Amino acid sequence: MPDTLLALHRQANWNDYFANPQTCQAMLHIKRRCTSTRAAVLELASMGGSGQSGDGADKRWYEGEAAPPSGWFSPRRTPRAARDPHGGTYAEPSREVPVHLETDVLVVGGGPSGCAAATAAARLGADVTLVERYGHLGGLATGGLVFWIDRMTDWEGRQVITGYADDVLGRLPEEAVYGPAPELWGSTDPEQVVFWRPRQKAFRGTVTWSPTVDPEWLKMVSVDLLEEAGAGIVLHSWAVDAIVEDGAVRGIVFESKQGRRAILARVVVDATGDLDVCALAGARYESDTDAGDVSHCLNVVWCFAGIDLARWLTYARESPDEYREILRRGAEELGHLELPAAGWRNDVCVFMGPRLSGFDGLDVDDLTAVEIESRRRMADHLRFYREHAPGFESAWIMTTASQTGIRHTRRLTGVRKLASEDWKAGVRFDDEIGVSPSPSQKFETVSVPYGSLLPVELDGILASGRHIACDPSTQSFMREIPQCWVTGQAAGVAAALAVASDQAPREVDVDRLRAELRRQNVFLHVEAASEAARAS
Ligand SMILES: Cc1cc2nc3c(=O)[nH]c(=O)nc-3n(C[C@H](O)[C@H](O)[C@H](O)COP(=O)(O)OP(=O)(O)OC[C@H]3O[C@@H](n4cnc5c(N)ncnc54)[C@H](O)[C@@H]3O)c2cc1C
Secondary structure, three states, rough: OHHHHHHHHHOOOOHHHOOOOOHHHHHHHHHHHOOHHHHHHHHHHHOOOOOOOOOOHHHHHHOOOOOOOOOOOOOOOOOOOHHHHOOOEEEOOOOOOOOEEEEEEEOOOOOHHHHHHHHHHOOOOOEEEEEOOOOOOOOHHHOOOOEEEOOOOOOOOEOOOOOOHHHHHOOOHHHEEEOOHHHOOOOOHHHHHHHHHOOOOOOEEEEEOOOEEEEEHHHHHHHHHHHHHHEEEEEOOEEEEEEEOOOOEEEEEEEEEOEEEEEEEEEEEOOOOOHHHHHOOOOOOOOOOOOOOOHHOOOOOOEEEEOOOHHEEEEHHOOOHHHHHHHHHHHHHHHOOOOOOOOOOOEEEEOOOOOOOOOOOOHHHHHHHHHHHHHHHHHHHHHHHHHOOOOOOOOEEEEEEEOOOOOOOEEEEOOOOEHHHHHOOOOOOEEEEEEEEEOOOOOOEEEEEEHHHOOOEEOEEEEEOOOOOOOOOHHHHHOOOOHHHHHHHHHHHHHHHHEEOOOEEHHOOOOHHHHHHHHOOOOOOOOHHHHHHHHH
Protein backbone atom coordinates (compact mmCIF):
# COMPACT_ATOMS: atom_id res chain seq x y z
CA MET A 1 0.00 0.00 0.00
CA PRO A 2 2.78 2.52 0.70
CA ASP A 3 3.87 1.92 -2.91
CA THR A 4 0.43 2.98 -4.09
CA LEU A 5 0.68 6.15 -2.04
CA LEU A 6 4.13 6.79 -3.40
CA ALA A 7 2.86 6.33 -6.94
CA LEU A 8 -0.02 8.69 -6.29
CA HIS A 9 2.38 11.12 -4.72
CA ARG A 10 4.51 11.20 -7.87
CA GLN A 11 1.69 11.10 -10.35
CA ALA A 12 -0.26 13.93 -8.80
CA ASN A 13 2.73 16.09 -7.99
CA TRP A 14 1.95 15.81 -4.30
CA ASN A 15 5.08 17.66 -3.33
CA ASP A 16 3.51 20.86 -4.51
CA TYR A 17 0.04 19.73 -3.67
CA PHE A 18 0.73 19.30 0.01
CA ALA A 19 2.53 22.58 0.20
CA ASN A 20 -0.83 24.26 -0.14
CA PRO A 21 -2.14 24.97 3.37
CA GLN A 22 -5.77 24.54 2.42
CA THR A 23 -5.09 21.07 1.13
CA CYS A 24 -2.93 20.46 4.17
CA GLN A 25 -5.90 21.18 6.37
CA ALA A 26 -7.84 18.71 4.26
CA MET A 27 -4.98 16.28 4.62
CA LEU A 28 -5.04 16.55 8.40
CA HIS A 29 -8.78 16.02 8.24
CA ILE A 30 -8.37 12.88 6.16
CA LYS A 31 -5.74 11.54 8.47
CA ARG A 32 -8.06 11.99 11.44
CA ARG A 33 -10.99 10.34 9.70
CA CYS A 34 -9.60 7.45 7.73
CA THR A 35 -9.30 4.18 9.57
CA SER A 36 -7.02 2.45 7.05
CA THR A 37 -4.29 3.31 4.63
CA ARG A 38 -6.58 2.16 1.83
CA ALA A 39 -9.29 4.60 2.86
CA ALA A 40 -6.74 7.39 2.93
CA VAL A 41 -5.45 6.45 -0.52
CA LEU A 42 -8.95 6.48 -1.97
CA GLU A 43 -9.74 9.80 -0.39
CA LEU A 44 -6.44 11.26 -1.56
CA ALA A 45 -7.15 10.04 -5.07
CA SER A 46 -10.56 11.69 -5.01
CA MET A 47 -8.93 15.00 -4.07
CA GLY A 48 -6.55 14.99 -7.02
CA GLY A 49 -3.37 17.04 -7.21
CA SER A 50 -3.38 20.67 -8.22
CA GLY A 51 0.19 20.51 -9.41
CA GLN A 52 0.60 24.08 -8.23
CA SER A 53 2.78 25.60 -5.61
CA GLY A 54 1.16 26.90 -2.45
CA ASP A 55 -0.83 30.11 -2.72
CA GLY A 56 0.82 33.27 -1.52
CA ALA A 57 4.27 31.80 -1.90
CA ASP A 58 5.71 35.30 -1.74
CA LYS A 59 4.94 35.35 1.98
CA ARG A 60 7.97 33.24 2.64
CA TRP A 61 10.08 36.36 2.62
CA TYR A 62 9.07 36.53 6.27
CA GLU A 63 11.76 33.97 6.86
CA GLY A 64 14.02 35.25 4.17
CA GLU A 65 13.25 32.34 1.89
CA ALA A 66 13.21 33.01 -1.81
CA ALA A 67 11.72 29.87 -3.33
CA PRO A 68 8.01 29.01 -3.30
CA PRO A 69 6.79 26.80 -0.43
CA SER A 70 7.26 23.11 -0.83
CA GLY A 71 7.00 20.08 1.38
CA TRP A 72 6.32 16.42 1.41
CA PHE A 73 3.71 14.15 2.69
CA SER A 74 5.42 11.07 3.96
CA PRO A 75 4.07 8.03 2.15
CA ARG A 76 5.29 5.92 5.07
CA ARG A 77 2.81 7.52 7.40
CA THR A 78 -0.18 5.69 8.87
CA PRO A 79 -3.39 7.74 9.09
CA ARG A 80 -4.06 9.15 12.52
CA ALA A 81 -7.33 7.36 13.17
CA ALA A 82 -5.56 4.03 12.85
CA ARG A 83 -3.15 5.14 15.56
CA ASP A 84 -5.59 6.72 18.00
CA PRO A 85 -5.77 5.03 21.41
CA HIS A 86 -8.15 2.09 21.45
CA GLY A 87 -7.70 1.29 25.09
CA GLY A 88 -10.20 3.83 26.49
CA THR A 89 -8.99 5.94 29.38
CA TYR A 90 -7.15 5.42 32.63
CA ALA A 91 -8.13 7.26 35.83
CA GLU A 92 -4.86 8.55 37.25
CA PRO A 93 -5.02 8.53 41.06
CA SER A 94 -4.69 11.97 42.67
CA ARG A 95 -1.57 12.48 44.77
CA GLU A 96 0.37 15.09 46.69
CA VAL A 97 3.53 16.32 45.01
CA PRO A 98 6.52 18.02 46.63
CA VAL A 99 6.96 21.75 46.10
CA HIS A 100 10.37 22.03 44.43
CA LEU A 101 10.61 25.76 45.09
CA GLU A 102 8.67 29.02 45.35
CA THR A 103 9.61 32.03 43.30
CA ASP A 104 8.32 35.51 42.41
CA VAL A 105 8.51 35.11 38.64
CA LEU A 106 8.44 31.71 36.99
CA VAL A 107 9.38 31.60 33.32
CA VAL A 108 8.45 28.35 31.60
CA GLY A 109 10.50 27.70 28.46
CA GLY A 110 14.13 28.68 27.87
CA GLY A 111 13.92 29.66 24.20
CA PRO A 112 14.62 33.18 22.91
CA SER A 113 11.57 34.68 24.58
CA GLY A 114 11.99 32.81 27.88
CA CYS A 115 15.67 33.76 28.20
CA ALA A 116 14.87 37.41 27.51
CA ALA A 117 11.96 37.35 29.98
CA ALA A 118 13.89 35.77 32.83
CA THR A 119 16.95 37.99 32.33
CA ALA A 120 14.86 41.17 32.17
CA ALA A 121 12.80 40.28 35.27
CA ALA A 122 15.87 39.34 37.31
CA ARG A 123 17.56 42.61 36.37
CA LEU A 124 14.71 44.35 38.19
CA GLY A 125 15.56 42.49 41.37
CA ALA A 126 12.75 39.92 41.24
CA ASP A 127 13.35 36.38 42.43
CA VAL A 128 13.20 34.56 39.09
CA THR A 129 13.27 30.89 38.08
CA LEU A 130 13.39 29.60 34.51
CA VAL A 131 12.23 26.04 33.80
CA GLU A 132 13.26 24.32 30.56
CA ARG A 133 12.45 20.82 29.29
CA TYR A 134 15.82 20.26 27.58
CA GLY A 135 19.37 20.40 28.91
CA HIS A 136 20.30 23.76 27.41
CA LEU A 137 18.85 27.20 26.70
CA GLY A 138 18.01 28.86 23.39
CA GLY A 139 14.99 26.88 22.19
CA LEU A 140 14.65 26.72 18.43
CA ALA A 141 17.53 29.19 18.03
CA THR A 142 19.97 26.60 19.43
CA GLY A 143 18.40 23.15 19.83
CA GLY A 144 16.31 23.74 16.71
CA LEU A 145 19.43 24.94 14.79
CA VAL A 146 17.49 28.03 13.69
CA PHE A 147 20.54 30.20 14.29
CA TRP A 148 19.75 32.54 11.44
CA ILE A 149 18.56 35.51 13.48
CA ASP A 150 16.14 37.39 11.29
CA ARG A 151 16.05 41.09 10.51
CA MET A 152 16.48 43.59 13.33
CA THR A 153 16.75 46.68 11.09
CA ASP A 154 14.11 48.72 9.31
CA TRP A 155 14.31 49.55 5.62
CA GLU A 156 16.62 52.51 6.27
CA GLY A 157 19.01 50.31 8.22
CA ARG A 158 18.02 51.67 11.64
CA GLN A 159 18.17 48.95 14.27
CA VAL A 160 14.70 48.67 15.84
CA ILE A 161 15.20 45.46 17.75
CA THR A 162 17.65 46.28 20.51
CA GLY A 163 17.68 45.60 24.29
CA TYR A 164 18.20 41.89 24.99
CA ALA A 165 19.09 41.37 21.32
CA ASP A 166 22.17 43.56 21.74
CA ASP A 167 23.01 42.04 25.11
CA VAL A 168 23.02 38.48 23.87
CA LEU A 169 24.56 39.05 20.44
CA GLY A 170 27.15 41.42 21.90
CA ARG A 171 28.33 38.63 24.21
CA LEU A 172 29.10 36.20 21.41
CA PRO A 173 32.76 35.92 20.41
CA GLU A 174 33.50 37.44 17.01
CA GLU A 175 34.10 34.00 15.49
CA ALA A 176 30.55 32.95 16.42
CA VAL A 177 28.70 35.67 14.47
CA TYR A 178 28.45 36.16 10.72
CA GLY A 179 26.76 39.16 9.11
CA PRO A 180 27.28 42.56 7.49
CA ALA A 181 28.98 45.38 9.38
CA PRO A 182 26.67 48.16 10.75
CA GLU A 183 27.73 50.63 8.03
CA LEU A 184 26.13 48.29 5.44
CA TRP A 185 22.74 47.94 7.13
CA GLY A 186 20.10 49.51 4.89
CA SER A 187 22.44 49.57 1.90
CA THR A 188 20.82 49.09 -1.51
CA ASP A 189 24.17 49.05 -3.31
CA PRO A 190 23.68 46.28 -5.93
CA GLU A 191 27.13 44.86 -5.31
CA GLN A 192 26.45 44.49 -1.59
CA VAL A 193 22.98 43.11 -2.19
CA VAL A 194 24.28 40.54 -4.68
CA PHE A 195 26.88 39.42 -2.14
CA TRP A 196 24.62 39.26 0.94
CA ARG A 197 21.36 38.01 -0.58
CA PRO A 198 22.43 34.39 -1.13
CA ARG A 199 23.86 34.52 2.40
CA GLN A 200 20.36 35.51 3.64
CA LYS A 201 21.46 38.95 4.82
CA ALA A 202 19.93 41.08 2.08
CA PHE A 203 16.23 41.04 1.58
CA ARG A 204 14.02 42.92 -0.86
CA GLY A 205 17.05 44.68 -2.28
CA THR A 206 18.30 45.89 1.10
CA VAL A 207 21.16 44.70 3.30
CA THR A 208 19.85 43.91 6.80
CA TRP A 209 21.18 43.10 10.26
CA SER A 210 20.29 39.39 10.35
CA PRO A 211 23.34 37.46 11.49
CA THR A 212 23.88 33.72 11.70
CA VAL A 213 25.41 32.63 14.97
CA ASP A 214 27.08 29.58 16.48
CA PRO A 215 24.29 27.86 18.47
CA GLU A 216 26.68 26.38 21.04
CA TRP A 217 27.96 29.84 21.97
CA LEU A 218 24.38 31.12 22.08
CA LYS A 219 23.53 28.41 24.62
CA MET A 220 26.44 29.49 26.81
CA VAL A 221 25.97 33.24 26.71
CA SER A 222 22.24 32.82 27.41
CA VAL A 223 23.18 31.13 30.69
CA ASP A 224 25.79 33.81 31.46
CA LEU A 225 23.23 36.61 31.13
CA LEU A 226 20.73 34.82 33.36
CA GLU A 227 23.26 33.99 36.04
CA GLU A 228 24.67 37.51 36.08
CA ALA A 229 21.16 38.88 36.52
CA GLY A 230 20.62 36.43 39.39
CA ALA A 231 17.94 34.17 37.87
CA GLY A 232 17.71 30.50 38.82
CA ILE A 233 17.69 27.82 36.09
CA VAL A 234 15.98 24.42 36.26
CA LEU A 235 16.79 22.25 33.24
CA HIS A 236 15.46 18.82 32.21
CA SER A 237 12.03 19.70 33.58
CA TRP A 238 8.83 19.60 31.56
CA ALA A 239 5.76 21.62 32.67
CA VAL A 240 2.77 19.28 32.53
CA ASP A 241 0.09 21.10 34.48
CA ALA A 242 -0.85 24.58 35.62
CA ILE A 243 -1.81 25.43 39.18
CA VAL A 244 -4.81 27.77 39.05
CA GLU A 245 -6.48 29.39 42.05
CA ASP A 246 -9.35 31.89 41.88
CA GLY A 247 -8.84 32.56 38.18
CA ALA A 248 -5.09 33.17 38.47
CA VAL A 249 -2.13 30.93 37.62
CA ARG A 250 -0.06 30.26 40.73
CA GLY A 251 2.55 27.90 39.39
CA ILE A 252 3.12 24.68 37.51
CA VAL A 253 3.51 20.98 38.03
CA PHE A 254 6.50 19.60 36.15
CA GLU A 255 8.00 16.18 35.41
CA SER A 256 11.66 15.31 35.70
CA LYS A 257 13.83 12.37 36.69
CA GLN A 258 12.77 13.24 40.26
CA GLY A 259 9.16 12.59 39.35
CA ARG A 260 6.31 15.06 39.54
CA ARG A 261 6.87 18.27 41.47
CA ALA A 262 5.36 21.75 41.79
CA ILE A 263 6.80 25.24 41.53
CA LEU A 264 4.73 28.02 43.09
CA ALA A 265 5.00 31.56 41.73
CA ARG A 266 3.41 34.98 42.02
CA VAL A 267 3.53 35.55 38.26
CA VAL A 268 4.19 33.05 35.48
CA VAL A 269 5.50 33.80 31.99
CA ASP A 270 4.50 31.18 29.44
CA ALA A 271 7.40 31.07 26.97
CA THR A 272 6.90 27.49 25.80
CA GLY A 273 6.22 28.53 22.19
CA ASP A 274 3.17 26.28 22.15
CA LEU A 275 1.26 28.15 24.87
CA ASP A 276 1.39 25.01 27.00
CA VAL A 277 0.88 26.64 30.41
CA CYS A 278 -1.93 28.96 29.32
CA ALA A 279 -3.69 26.08 27.57
CA LEU A 280 -3.29 23.83 30.62
CA ALA A 281 -4.69 26.65 32.74
CA GLY A 282 -7.76 26.92 30.52
CA ALA A 283 -6.90 30.13 28.62
CA ARG A 284 -8.51 30.55 25.23
CA TYR A 285 -6.35 30.25 22.14
CA GLU A 286 -6.47 30.12 18.33
CA SER A 287 -4.81 27.70 15.91
CA ASP A 288 -5.76 28.79 12.38
CA THR A 289 -2.99 29.31 9.82
CA ASP A 290 -2.65 31.58 6.83
CA ALA A 291 -2.70 30.38 3.23
CA GLY A 292 0.78 30.43 1.75
CA ASP A 293 2.72 30.71 4.98
CA VAL A 294 5.07 27.89 5.94
CA SER A 295 3.67 27.78 9.47
CA HIS A 296 1.87 24.52 8.70
CA CYS A 297 5.14 22.72 7.94
CA LEU A 298 7.17 20.76 10.47
CA ASN A 299 10.76 19.74 9.88
CA VAL A 300 14.04 18.87 11.46
CA VAL A 301 16.87 21.28 10.63
CA TRP A 302 20.38 19.96 10.01
CA CYS A 303 23.91 21.25 9.40
CA PHE A 304 26.50 19.97 6.95
CA ALA A 305 30.17 20.76 7.59
CA GLY A 306 33.31 20.22 5.51
CA ILE A 307 31.85 22.35 2.73
CA ASP A 308 33.01 25.46 0.87
CA LEU A 309 29.91 27.62 0.73
CA ALA A 310 31.66 30.50 -1.04
CA ARG A 311 32.60 28.12 -3.87
CA TRP A 312 29.01 26.90 -4.20
CA LEU A 313 27.63 30.46 -4.27
CA THR A 314 30.24 31.56 -6.79
CA TYR A 315 29.31 28.60 -8.96
CA ALA A 316 25.61 29.55 -8.71
CA ARG A 317 26.43 33.09 -9.84
CA GLU A 318 28.96 32.32 -12.55
CA SER A 319 27.44 29.15 -14.01
CA PRO A 320 23.71 29.78 -13.76
CA ASP A 321 22.70 27.18 -16.36
CA GLU A 322 24.67 24.38 -14.74
CA TYR A 323 23.45 25.50 -11.32
CA ARG A 324 19.82 25.37 -12.47
CA GLU A 325 20.42 21.92 -13.92
CA ILE A 326 21.64 20.69 -10.50
CA LEU A 327 18.50 22.06 -8.88
CA ARG A 328 16.31 20.46 -11.53
CA ARG A 329 18.03 17.12 -11.17
CA GLY A 330 17.83 17.30 -7.38
CA ALA A 331 14.12 18.02 -7.52
CA GLU A 332 13.64 15.10 -9.87
CA GLU A 333 15.72 12.63 -7.88
CA LEU A 334 14.74 13.64 -4.35
CA GLY A 335 11.22 14.92 -4.92
CA HIS A 336 12.38 18.34 -3.82
CA LEU A 337 15.81 19.85 -3.29
CA GLU A 338 16.44 21.93 -0.20
CA LEU A 339 18.98 24.74 -0.54
CA PRO A 340 21.72 25.46 1.99
CA ALA A 341 21.71 28.67 4.05
CA ALA A 342 24.92 30.26 5.29
CA GLY A 343 26.30 29.13 8.63
CA TRP A 344 28.50 31.26 10.87
CA ARG A 345 31.59 30.04 9.02
CA ASN A 346 32.28 29.13 5.41
CA ASP A 347 32.65 25.41 6.07
CA VAL A 348 29.26 25.06 7.79
CA CYS A 349 25.79 25.45 6.27
CA VAL A 350 22.28 24.87 7.51
CA PHE A 351 19.31 23.30 5.76
CA MET A 352 16.05 24.60 7.21
CA GLY A 353 14.02 21.71 5.82
CA PRO A 354 12.65 19.42 4.66
CA ARG A 355 9.29 21.04 5.25
CA LEU A 356 6.81 18.28 5.87
CA SER A 357 3.26 19.43 5.39
CA GLY A 358 0.12 18.27 7.10
CA PHE A 359 1.58 17.37 10.49
CA ASP A 360 0.52 18.66 13.88
CA GLY A 361 3.20 19.98 16.25
CA LEU A 362 1.14 18.88 19.26
CA ASP A 363 0.68 15.25 18.13
CA VAL A 364 3.35 12.88 19.39
CA ASP A 365 2.90 10.45 16.48
CA ASP A 366 3.27 13.28 13.99
CA LEU A 367 6.39 14.50 15.77
CA THR A 368 7.83 11.00 15.61
CA ALA A 369 7.07 10.67 11.90
CA VAL A 370 8.65 14.06 11.15
CA GLU A 371 11.86 13.21 13.03
CA ILE A 372 12.28 9.94 11.15
CA GLU A 373 11.32 11.20 7.70
CA SER A 374 13.41 14.37 7.97
CA ARG A 375 16.61 12.48 8.70
CA ARG A 376 15.96 10.11 5.80
CA ARG A 377 15.60 13.12 3.54
CA MET A 378 18.80 14.53 4.98
CA ALA A 379 20.76 11.40 4.05
CA ASP A 380 19.39 11.68 0.49
CA HIS A 381 20.52 15.30 0.38
CA LEU A 382 24.00 14.47 1.63
CA ARG A 383 24.45 11.89 -1.11
CA PHE A 384 23.12 14.24 -3.80
CA TYR A 385 25.11 17.29 -2.74
CA ARG A 386 28.34 15.31 -2.43
CA GLU A 387 27.90 13.94 -5.93
CA HIS A 388 26.69 17.05 -7.74
CA ALA A 389 27.32 20.32 -5.88
CA PRO A 390 30.72 22.03 -6.21
CA GLY A 391 31.91 22.82 -2.70
CA PHE A 392 30.08 19.85 -1.14
CA GLU A 393 32.37 17.00 -2.20
CA SER A 394 33.62 16.44 1.36
CA ALA A 395 30.42 17.39 3.18
CA TRP A 396 29.53 15.49 6.35
CA ILE A 397 26.59 15.61 8.73
CA MET A 398 27.66 17.90 11.52
CA THR A 399 24.46 17.76 13.55
CA THR A 400 20.68 17.52 13.42
CA ALA A 401 18.29 19.55 15.55
CA SER A 402 17.32 18.19 18.96
CA GLN A 403 14.17 20.34 18.94
CA THR A 404 11.67 19.71 16.14
CA GLY A 405 11.14 22.71 13.86
CA ILE A 406 7.67 23.92 14.80
CA ARG A 407 6.68 27.38 13.71
CA HIS A 408 3.16 27.48 15.02
CA THR A 409 0.68 25.53 17.10
CA ARG A 410 -1.44 27.69 19.44
CA ARG A 411 -1.76 31.48 19.71
CA LEU A 412 -3.12 33.29 22.73
CA THR A 413 -6.54 34.90 22.62
CA GLY A 414 -5.37 38.13 24.18
CA VAL A 415 -6.58 41.46 25.47
CA ARG A 416 -5.29 42.93 22.20
CA LYS A 417 -4.80 40.95 19.02
CA LEU A 418 -2.01 42.33 16.86
CA ALA A 419 -3.62 42.21 13.42
CA SER A 420 -2.36 42.85 9.93
CA GLU A 421 -4.92 45.65 9.42
CA ASP A 422 -3.23 47.52 12.29
CA TRP A 423 0.36 47.38 11.09
CA LYS A 424 -0.64 47.86 7.47
CA ALA A 425 -2.32 51.09 8.57
CA GLY A 426 0.76 52.06 10.63
CA VAL A 427 -1.12 51.97 13.98
CA ARG A 428 1.04 52.79 16.99
CA PHE A 429 -0.40 51.41 20.20
CA ASP A 430 -0.52 53.47 23.38
CA ASP A 431 0.67 50.34 25.25
CA GLU A 432 3.51 49.67 22.80
CA ILE A 433 6.20 47.48 24.41
CA GLY A 434 8.34 46.88 21.35
CA VAL A 435 8.80 47.42 17.65
CA SER A 436 9.28 44.98 14.79
CA PRO A 437 10.67 45.66 11.33
CA SER A 438 7.83 45.61 8.82
CA PRO A 439 7.54 42.77 6.32
CA SER A 440 8.04 45.01 3.29
CA GLN A 441 8.96 48.55 2.26
CA LYS A 442 5.26 49.28 1.80
CA PHE A 443 4.69 49.39 5.56
CA GLU A 444 6.00 51.29 8.55
CA THR A 445 7.65 49.50 11.44
CA VAL A 446 5.21 47.44 13.50
CA SER A 447 4.08 48.57 16.94
CA VAL A 448 3.64 45.67 19.40
CA PRO A 449 1.06 46.22 22.17
CA TYR A 450 1.34 44.99 25.77
CA GLY A 451 -2.22 43.63 25.48
CA SER A 452 -0.99 40.96 23.04
CA LEU A 453 0.84 39.28 25.95
CA LEU A 454 -2.19 39.21 28.30
CA PRO A 455 -4.89 36.51 28.26
CA VAL A 456 -8.42 37.85 28.02
CA GLU A 457 -9.51 36.36 31.32
CA LEU A 458 -6.82 34.44 33.15
CA ASP A 459 -4.68 36.33 35.70
CA GLY A 460 -1.19 35.70 37.04
CA ILE A 461 0.26 34.86 33.65
CA LEU A 462 1.78 36.51 30.57
CA ALA A 463 2.54 34.90 27.20
CA SER A 464 5.63 35.83 25.18
CA GLY A 465 7.27 34.53 22.03
CA ARG A 466 5.79 32.85 18.99
CA HIS A 467 2.36 32.32 20.57
CA ILE A 468 1.39 35.92 21.45
CA ALA A 469 -2.06 37.20 20.51
CA CYS A 470 -1.95 38.04 16.80
CA ASP A 471 -3.46 36.93 13.53
CA PRO A 472 -1.73 34.23 11.45
CA SER A 473 -0.26 36.66 8.98
CA THR A 474 1.28 38.72 11.80
CA GLN A 475 2.56 35.55 13.49
CA SER A 476 4.58 34.81 10.37
CA PHE A 477 7.05 37.54 11.36
CA MET A 478 6.30 38.03 15.07
CA ARG A 479 7.52 34.47 15.58
CA GLU A 480 11.02 35.35 14.41
CA ILE A 481 13.76 35.15 17.04
CA PRO A 482 14.36 38.93 17.44
CA GLN A 483 10.63 39.57 17.87
CA CYS A 484 10.52 36.78 20.49
CA TRP A 485 13.33 38.54 22.35
CA VAL A 486 11.23 41.72 22.26
CA THR A 487 8.03 40.20 23.66
CA GLY A 488 10.04 38.12 26.15
CA GLN A 489 11.85 41.14 27.54
CA ALA A 490 8.56 43.02 27.89
CA ALA A 491 6.87 40.08 29.63
CA GLY A 492 9.78 39.75 32.05
CA VAL A 493 9.78 43.43 32.96
CA ALA A 494 5.97 43.43 33.33
CA ALA A 495 6.09 40.34 35.54
CA ALA A 496 8.72 41.90 37.82
CA LEU A 497 6.75 45.15 38.06
CA ALA A 498 3.57 43.21 38.87
CA VAL A 499 5.35 41.40 41.69
CA ALA A 500 6.92 44.62 43.02
CA SER A 501 3.59 46.45 43.08
CA ASP A 502 1.56 43.40 44.15
CA GLN A 503 -0.70 43.80 41.13
CA ALA A 504 -1.98 41.50 38.43
CA PRO A 505 0.02 41.78 35.18
CA ARG A 506 -2.97 43.42 33.47
CA GLU A 507 -2.92 46.19 36.12
CA VAL A 508 0.72 47.11 35.61
CA ASP A 509 1.27 50.81 34.91
CA VAL A 510 2.12 50.87 31.20
CA ASP A 511 4.14 54.08 31.51
CA ARG A 512 6.37 52.46 34.13
CA LEU A 513 6.68 49.39 31.96
CA ARG A 514 7.72 51.44 28.95
CA ALA A 515 10.12 53.54 31.01
CA GLU A 516 11.81 50.41 32.36
CA LEU A 517 12.02 48.88 28.90
CA ARG A 518 13.72 52.01 27.67
CA ARG A 519 16.11 51.86 30.59
CA GLN A 520 16.94 48.33 29.39
CA ASN A 521 17.68 49.86 25.94
CA VAL A 522 14.55 48.62 24.18
CA PHE A 523 13.66 50.67 21.12
CA LEU A 524 10.14 52.18 21.33
CA HIS A 525 8.45 54.50 18.88
CA VAL A 526 7.05 57.33 20.90
CA GLU A 527 6.44 58.50 24.41
CA ALA A 528 3.03 57.31 25.57
CA ALA A 529 0.74 60.35 25.87
CA SER A 530 0.45 60.20 29.64
CA GLU A 531 4.19 59.73 30.03
CA ALA A 532 4.88 62.89 28.03
CA ALA A 533 2.30 64.78 30.07
CA ARG A 534 3.88 63.69 33.34
CA ALA A 535 7.31 64.82 32.20
CA SER A 536 6.08 68.32 31.25
C1 LIG B 1 12.29 25.54 10.57
C2 LIG B 1 12.20 26.91 11.15
C3 LIG B 1 12.83 27.96 10.52
C4 LIG B 1 12.81 29.22 11.08
N1 LIG B 1 13.51 30.22 10.50
C5 LIG B 1 13.74 31.35 11.20
C6 LIG B 1 14.72 32.29 10.77
O1 LIG B 1 15.34 32.09 9.73
N2 LIG B 1 14.94 33.38 11.54
C7 LIG B 1 14.26 33.60 12.70
O2 LIG B 1 14.54 34.60 13.38
N3 LIG B 1 13.31 32.74 13.12
C8 LIG B 1 13.05 31.60 12.42
N4 LIG B 1 12.13 30.70 12.86
C9 LIG B 1 11.25 31.03 14.00
C10 LIG B 1 11.93 30.96 15.37
O3 LIG B 1 12.97 30.00 15.40
C11 LIG B 1 10.95 30.60 16.49
O4 LIG B 1 9.66 31.06 16.25
C12 LIG B 1 11.46 31.18 17.81
O5 LIG B 1 12.62 30.49 18.20
C13 LIG B 1 10.41 31.08 18.89
O6 LIG B 1 10.95 31.43 20.13
P1 LIG B 1 10.16 31.08 21.45
O7 LIG B 1 11.02 31.44 22.59
O8 LIG B 1 8.80 31.65 21.38
O9 LIG B 1 9.94 29.50 21.36
P2 LIG B 1 10.99 28.31 21.19
O10 LIG B 1 12.20 28.73 20.48
O11 LIG B 1 10.21 27.17 20.65
O12 LIG B 1 11.38 28.01 22.69
C14 LIG B 1 10.46 27.42 23.58
C15 LIG B 1 11.24 26.77 24.71
O13 LIG B 1 10.32 26.24 25.66
C16 LIG B 1 10.66 24.90 25.97
N5 LIG B 1 9.40 24.23 26.31
C17 LIG B 1 8.36 24.00 25.50
N6 LIG B 1 7.36 23.41 26.16
C18 LIG B 1 7.80 23.27 27.44
C19 LIG B 1 7.20 22.73 28.62
N7 LIG B 1 5.97 22.24 28.60
N8 LIG B 1 7.93 22.74 29.76
C20 LIG B 1 9.20 23.24 29.79
N9 LIG B 1 9.80 23.77 28.70
C21 LIG B 1 9.09 23.79 27.55
C22 LIG B 1 11.30 24.39 24.71
O14 LIG B 1 12.13 23.28 24.97
C23 LIG B 1 12.07 25.60 24.21
O15 LIG B 1 13.36 25.69 24.79
C24 LIG B 1 12.09 29.44 12.29
C25 LIG B 1 11.43 28.39 12.91
C26 LIG B 1 11.47 27.14 12.35
C27 LIG B 1 10.79 26.00 13.06
